[in-house]
Amino acid sequence: MWWLEPLAVALGLSAFGIYSFWAALQGDHYAWGPYLSPFYSPELFGNSSHALFGPPPSWWPAAFSMFGVELHIPFSPAFLILWAPLGFRGTCYYYRKAYYRSFFQNPTACAVGKPWKSYCGETAFPLILQNIHRYFLYVAIVFIAFLTYDGLKAFTREGPKDYVAGLGSVVLLLNAFFLAMYTFGCHSLRHLVGGHLDSFSDSASSCTRHKIWSGVTCLNERHMMWAWISLFWVGFSDVYVRLVSMGRIADLRIF
Amino acid sequence: MPDKYETHDCDVLVIGAGGAGLRAAIESSAMGAKTALVCKSLLGKAHTVMAEGGIAAALANVDEEDDWRVHFHDTMAGGKMLNNWRMAELHAKEAPERVLELERWGAVFDRTRDGRILQRAFGGHRHKRLSHVGDRTGLEMIRTLQDKGVHQGIDVYMECTITRLLMDGGRVVGAFGYWRESGRFVVFRSKATVLATGGFGKAYPVTSNSWEYTGDGHGLAYRAGAELIDMEFVQFHPTGMVWPPGVKGLLVTEAVRGEGGILRNSKGERFMFKYLPEANRKDFAADEAEATRWVESVLADSKPDGRRPPELSTRDNVARAIYTEVKEGRGSPHGGAFLDISYQPADRVKKKLPSMYHQFLELADVDITKVPMEVGPTCHYAMGGVRVDADTCVTTVPGLFAAGEVAGGMHGSNRLGGNSLSDLIVFGCRAGRGAAESAKTASRPTGSLDRQIDEAAAEVNAPFGRTTGEHPYALHSELQEIMGSCVGIFRTESDLKEGIRRLEALGPKVRNVRVEGSRMYNPGWHLALDLGNLMVISEAIARSALARPESRGAHSRLDHPNYDPHFATVNNCVKQNDTGGMTVRETPLPKMSDELRKVYDEVEAMSLPAKA
Amino acid sequence: MAETREFQVFRGDRSGGKMETYPVEVTPGMVVLDAMHRIQATAAPDMAVRWNCKAAKCGSCSAEVNGKPKLMCKTRLDALPADRPVEVRPLRTFPLIRDLVTDVSWNYEVNKKIPPFTPKPGAVWRWKQEDVDRVQEFRKCIECFLCQTVCHVLRDHQKQPVFNGPRFFVRLASLEMHPMDGLDRLEQIKEKSGLGYCNITKCCTEVCPEDIRITDNAIIPLKERVVDRFYDPIRVLFRKIFGSASLTKPE
Numbered sequence A: 001m002w003w004l005e006p007l008a009v010a011l012g013l014s015a016f017g018i019y020s021f022w023a024a025l026q027g028d029h030y031a032w033g034p035y036l037s038p039f040y041s042p043e044l045f046g047n048s049s050h051a052l053f054g055p056p057p058s059w060w061p062a063a064f065s066m067f068g069v070e071l072h073i074p075f076s077p078a079f080l081i082l083w084a085p086l087g088f089r090g091t092c093y094y095y096r097k098a099y100y101r102s103f104f105q106n107p108t109a110c111a112v113g114k115p116w117k118s119y120c121g122e123t124a125f126p127l128i129l130q131n132i133h134r135y136f137l138y139v140a141i142v143f144i145a146f147l148t149y150d151g152l153k154a155f156t157r158e159g160p161k162d163y164v165a166g167l168g169s170v171v172l173l174l175n176a177f178f179l180a181m182y183t184f185g186c187h188s189l190r191h192l193v194g195g196h197l198d199s200f201s202d203s204a205s206s207c208t209r210h211k212i213w214s215g216v217t218c219l220n221e222r223h224m225m226w227a228w229i230s231l232f233w234v235g236f237s238d239v240y241v242r243l244v245s246m247g248r249i250a251d252l253r254i255f
Numbered sequence B: 001m002p003d004k005y006e007t008h009d010c011d012v013l014v015i016g017a018g019g020a021g022l023r024a025a026i027e028s029s030a031m032g033a034k035t036a037l038v039c040k041s042l043l044g045k046a047h048t049v050m051a052e053g054g055i056a057a058a059l060a061n062v063d064e065e066d067d068w069r070v071h072f073h074d075t076m077a078g079g080k081m082l083n084n085w086r087m088a089e090l091h092a093k094e095a096p097e098r099v100l101e102l103e104r105w106g107a108v109f110d111r112t113r114d115g116r117i118l119q120r121a122f123g124g125h126r127h128k129r130l131s132h133v134g135d136r137t138g139l140e141m142i143r144t145l146q147d148k149g150v151h152q153g154i155d156v157y158m159e160c161t162i163t164r165l166l167m168d169g170g171r172v173v174g175a176f177g178y179w180r181e182s183g184r185f186v187v188f189r190s191k192a193t194v195l196a197t198g199g200f201g202k203a204y205p206v207t208s209n210s211w212e213y214t215g216d217g218h219g220l221a222y223r224a225g226a227e228l229i230d231m232e233f234v235q236f237h238p239t240g241m242v243w244p245p246g247v248k249g250l251l252v253t254e255a256v257r258g259e260g261g262i263l264r265n266s267k268g269e270r271f272m273f274k275y276l277p278e279a280n281r282k283d284f285a286a287d288e289a290e291a292t293r294w295v296e297s298v299l300a301d302s303k304p305d306g307r308r309p310p311e312l313s314t315r316d317n318v319a320r321a322i323y324t325e326v327k328e329g330r331g332s333p334h335g336g337a338f339l340d341i342s343y344q345p346a347d348r349v350k351k352k353l354p355s356m357y358h359q360f361l362e363l364a365d366v367d368i369t370k371v372p373m374e375v376g377p378t379c380h381y382a383m384g385g386v387r388v389d390a391d392t393c394v395t396t397v398p399g400l401f402a403a404g405e406v407a408g409g410m411h412g413s414n415r416l417g418g419n420s421l422s423d424l425i426v427f428g429c430r431a432g433r434g435a436a437e438s439a440k441t442a443s444r445p446t447g448s449l450d451r452q453i454d455e456a457a458a459e460v461n462a463p464f465g466r467t468t469g470e471h472p473y474a475l476h477s478e479l480q481e482i483m484g485s486c487v488g489i490f491r492t493e494s495d496l497k498e499g500i501r502r503l504e505a506l507g508p509k510v511r512n513v514r515v516e517g518s519r520m521y522n523p524g525w526h527l528a529l530d531l532g533n534l535m536v537i538s539e540a541i542a543r544s545a546l547a548r549p550e551s552r553g554a555h556s557r558l559d560h561p562n563y564d565p566h567f568a569t570v571n572n573c574v575k576q577n578d579t580g581g582m583t584v585r586e587t588p589l590p591k592m593s594d595e596l597r598k599v600y601d602e603v604e605a606m607s608l609p610a611k612a
Numbered sequence C: 001m002a003e004t005r006e007f008q009v010f011r012g013d014r015s016g017g018k019m020e021t022y023p024v025e026v027t028p029g030m031v032v033l034d035a036m037h038r039i040q041a042t043a044a045p046d047m048a049v050r051w052n053c054k055a056a057k058c059g060s061c062s063a064e065v066n067g068k069p070k071l072m073c074k075t076r077l078d079a080l081p082a083d084r085p086v087e088v089r090p091l092r093t094f095p096l097i098r099d100l101v102t103d104v105s106w107n108y109e110v111n112k113k114i115p116p117f118t119p120k121p122g123a124v125w126r127w128k129q130e131d132v133d134r135v136q137e138f139r140k141c142i143e144c145f146l147c148q149t150v151c152h153v154l155r156d157h158q159k160q161p162v163f164n165g166p167r168f169f170v171r172l173a174s175l176e177m178h179p180m181d182g183l184d185r186l187e188q189i190k191e192k193s194g195l196g197y198c199n200i201t202k203c204c205t206e207v208c209p210e211d212i213r214i215t216d217n218a219i220i221p222l223k224e225r226v227v228d229r230f231y232d233p234i235r236v237l238f239r240k241i242f243g244s245a246s247l248t249k250p251e
């Protein structure tokens, strides 16, 4: 039954990939009142009230030509930002393990043999680029700030002064929380906050760093769990905002 | 046609790659001697890795009052004054330096709050003295020495067994052995040879020792004409696992009792109170209430309140108590006693005794945080061994040195926990130095060694040629059975005589052992060859035990339950006589220098801090 | 009450061999190594098995039990499916010697090439438990080489000449992160140890009997240190401009 886990991982990742691609293409129904789908946050340019720099830019081409074929892809604010979470998760040490195993069969599972003859690991292009993971981390931390802002703003459904919790507010705040748990358990972060030190006790600052490092380590031990929870929740948040904004369901008011 | 063999030349040959062997090899190669290190297993697998508790050394990092004098005193008192005082002195003086040296070589000990090496309490030590790494101190030591050694240019010969020392005019000039892997023969020509082969627990049916512990060094030295002393003193550790059968004898660390473990029999009685020797009853709690107070203070990490619980009596005493309870019908279902730590908070048990927790959970399905363990005595350590000179570790045979468990004298009649790891590094170092010094002036043998080598090869090959004869496994079990029932924890004259008689009867069968298969990695053959050494030490133990009609330390004679002042002044010494038989004679104990005597008495007179 | 189970054990040497079936009487609590001993004592006295401590402390008795690399002395029979024979084979990644014994000497050669612990000049030997904890995890290693045998880089791609394997990443980590070690090891780690070949798929961590979190705590932190030195474009640039002293070993 060793193939069960890689299969489940492959299905999970594919399902998310397909849905998020579809959702990003829509360019619509990503916001409702103060709610903003995390696939679209931060919204740099767009037609919703969340757009930071106004409406879609005029320089965005109406059509791309690829191999001589004209592709008409309508503008979607998601395109401008999705590279960041995608790159972050794509170079994440956990997801690397997950897709090397389940998609690349490298290896599919332990001690079961594999279909490839040659192998160069992460020593050569393109996989050597995985080493820039920490730059995606920097961006991801900025995103956490935006998503937290979104999560808090989501409590202003009934006007900026009235704090009201809809189900959506909770969903979006949890989304920011789960993403933070995932992001702050990152291996690169663990290295940057203190892992690079050899001694944790030789100065006052290294003691503080040891505390932060221990905190990151604690999250890092459950990095896989947070990776999946946050992945699922991001998708779910988008589904929720989408359904509410399409009017399919009504946002439940909690208090 | 004589078998072909390969030859290796070196200045110093070290046999055995545990703590003592590695330390000796490091020292000798540091002194510029070309050093070869031979071991039966892979490098780094030696029995030393099983040592859990720590290395005793008076660093005084935790208890400031500690110093070498107190350590010396404790060691002598533990050994019931039968120790070689000079060894005990050197050991106590040099252990701290050797431990610090390990740290310089990369060992990572647990730390005190102010960043020094942490030390813990152990049975028989007045102060907190054992530097340790959780409960895997031996592994840390082996790994540190191994890495130091391989980078220092020692030639390591792994999975190679030595079966005979080669002699030239009364001096040891090399060794003959075989590769376990291929069965091919190998000859080492050396100017000095160090034995560091450990002990002989495999002579007993229930032991904490690994298969390697077949008394090889004892046997090699004996046959080369060296003297063995104190062979009657075999330490039985009171707490070994008794179930499941596959792990019977596996050690349950003394730290369980140090942390407050309680021993009970099947009737639920805390029997250790009954077994405290009159002489030091005053050092122990008078009743359960006082013992409980002591444990509570340990739990609270505060100064001990009350005297320590009776479970912390010396190893020999606790082992005898458990044995007696079982024999009188109050044992646990699998023939042991109950050792209970489950009354303490589960988290604390897991933190303080991680490997015990896992060991019982994985091997016996027992959660020690919920139910008591079943434990019984297990053969653990050989106090007796090759007689050596304290300063250089040279044996009574020129060119031959010994260090570690294979050497006798250091621990007297009973060893304190933690004193063996320190013994390894202190005397390993001295033996390495002694051997390298002696190699400087030694010359290569004058005569040819061919006859000895041919003889040794024929002896090793012989078991294959036989068509009659028993399998080694059956003979080994028989030997263990004899030792367990006749030369065990409690001894009597009639049992010992019976044991000797049965060993004599077993002798011809062992000499006629038969093996099947080829010489390539053949464990049956390996065991067959080890049996010879086991026979030597078994006979030596039985005969020495018979020649000591008193009870002292680890040696308990039911027919002579008390000390006999005469035997406080002598060691039993075993040697091969001219006709190939074994003689046992008394040799006088070296007399302690006046200065040390004074040191001992002064410490003895100091008011006792509450021991832990 | 004695139950009998079937064992299929590889018997043979470099010239070939096959699986032999042995019935073994089993008792409660037995481990695979016990069964091997029973076979030795009865049916096959010359069957080669390597073991020492029988307590999961020495790392000698590694073998592949039902296809999974394991310590035989720690593998309980009642944890293995009862409806089929127990299969015991030698480690696949190392050259066979005989029966269950393989030649693991390559590992010792690798170890020899790793520069030993070298104290910082003028080191003050005061360091605290929190410094020690991280390194002690690595020093728990019992050198069973199960991680080496399961790692696909060695097992399936035979990268032995360029790849040290997880055991030695653990060793390198214990030296690189040792507060008292004064050597700069990153060059060696990147160029000689083959760290880049590891694709962090964690099989080593899954088999480690000492529960060392090899990938998370040794390999990935080493990879991050290598990134600091060799891949992080800003740091590399910075170092070019301000000299190699800055940003190398933060002390």
Ligand code: SF4
Pocket: C150, C151, C152, C153, C165, C166, C197, C198, C199, C200, C201, C202, C203, C204, C205, C215, C219
């Ligand atoms: S994580 Fe790396 S070292 Fe470990 S098994 Fe996978 S590829 Fe090998």
Ligand code: SF4
Pocket: C059, C140, C141, C142, C143, C144, C145, C146, C147, C148, C166, C167, C170, C204, C207, C208, C209, C210, C211, C212, C214
């Ligand atoms: S790291 Fe773990 S699996 Fe690898 S050799 Fe050490 S103990 Fe064995």
Ligand code: FES
Pocket: A088, A091, A092, A093, A094, A095, A133, A137, A182, A183, A185, A186, A187, A188, A189, A223
């Ligand atoms: S390692 Fe997973 S996010 Fe960085």
Ligand code: FES
Pocket: C051, C052, C053, C054, C055, C056, C057, C058, C059, C060, C061, C062, C071, C072, C073, C074
């Ligand atoms: S025999 Fe030592 S680990 Fe199994």
